[in-house]
Amino acid sequence: MSFSISSCTILTSNYCSNSSVPVFSYFLNEYEKGRTPNPDVLCNKHIKFNHFLNYAIDNLGADAIATGHYARTSHEDEDIFQNQYLKSSQTLFRNRFEIRNNVKLLQAADFFKDQTFFLSQISQCALRKTLFPLGGLTKDFVKKIAAEAGFHHVLKRKESMGICFIGERNFEKFILEYLEPQPGNFVSIEDGKILGTHKGWFLFTLGQRARIGGLRDPWFVVDKDVATGDIFVAPCTDHPALFRDLLRTDRMHWIAEEPPAELVNNKMMDCHFRFQHQMALVPCVLTLNQDGTVWATLVKPIRALTPGQV
Structure with a gap:
């Protein structure tokens, strides 16, 4: 559906289209390789904040999209409508003469419901054209608003759990339908x-x-x-073999499209790390490699550091 605010059109989304097929294929391929992917992250990256966003703006005349994720950005809502819509560069590096005020992805006010982990792979151009109306609210307050508005049927619904296109089905039974x-x-x-x-x-x-x-x-x-x-x-x-303090990424996705200046200049940078939603942030040191990959050395070993989850 769409609606207007100050003559600007916003489109809201809560669907997955046929574009989910590549995401599902990737999901199966990763499991075959022995990794544990997070398709919710990929669904946001490739569908909601790519195909849906582009379709809304290019075909429906929307000025921005709004989602129900618990997250915030460094822009005020009015800034979103003033941003020029610049699609992500198809080349490895963007035009160095292109001037942009990069938007930061920020944690929600409700730390327990914060969903920035699931938005960690979206592009800068998508972030520049997205509103997160719930970012400054707690889930309890949102429920209070819903109750006052008479949406009692919504309050009775259980929260969605599980992988977006699997739901709460038995995982073993589901995956064995597709993999031998x-x-x-x-x-x-x-x-x-x-x-x-x-x-x-x-x-x-x-x-x-x-x-x-x-x-x-x-x-x-x-x-x-x-x-x-x-x-x-x-x-x-808590066997010692379950703990790791070092990981290497594939080529990194930077929301700002480029690594932080400190990391580029010094090749190392203090940072915080998590590989699961609601996991506590863990101090680490990043090391930038020439091929764009990154080593993350954790200050303290963590349990079950899982390939594919980062």
Whole structure:
């Protein structure tokens, strides 16, 4: 639907189109490679804040889009309508003579409901043309507004959970509809002993409890070998093998389109890190490599640092 504010058209969205197919393909490919992707992040990047945004502005005459994410930006609402709509550059680097006032993505006022993690891959041009009306409100206050407006049916609905295009279905049953079973062994990280078998490494993520038939005590996934199909497990939830303090990214996505000046000049920068929604921010040191990838060295090791989640 669309509506007007001060003669400016805003389009709101809560859908996924056929463009979700590439996102779903990527989702399956990542699992086949042994990683654990976050399709909600990709759905925002490729669909809501790309195809939907472009369609709204190019075809429907919208001046901006508004979403229900709990997030804020460094721009006031009126600034959004004054921004020129400049699509992201199709080349590796943008025109160095192009002048822009970069918009920052900021945490919501409600830290518990903050959804900036899911918006971490959207483009600068999308951020410049997006309103987040709920960013300065708490969820409880939004519910109060809804109750006063008579939207009681909305208040009774359960909050959406699970992966956007899967929902609350059984994950194992769902994924096995698309990927062939790849049987392998559960192998103890302690002594290399085979403890049981599984239907596929893609059914498990690091840190997850591995329910192994015949064993009463809990074992947890430490690592996976896609080549052999082995899943390595540890006998307790805080086993040292579950903790990591170093990761390397693929080429980084910078919301400002370019790395921070401090990182470019010094090749290192103090920062904070998280790889899951609602995870506490962890201090780290970034190191910028010549190929655009980044090393993140964590001040303190964290449990179940999972490839594909960052």
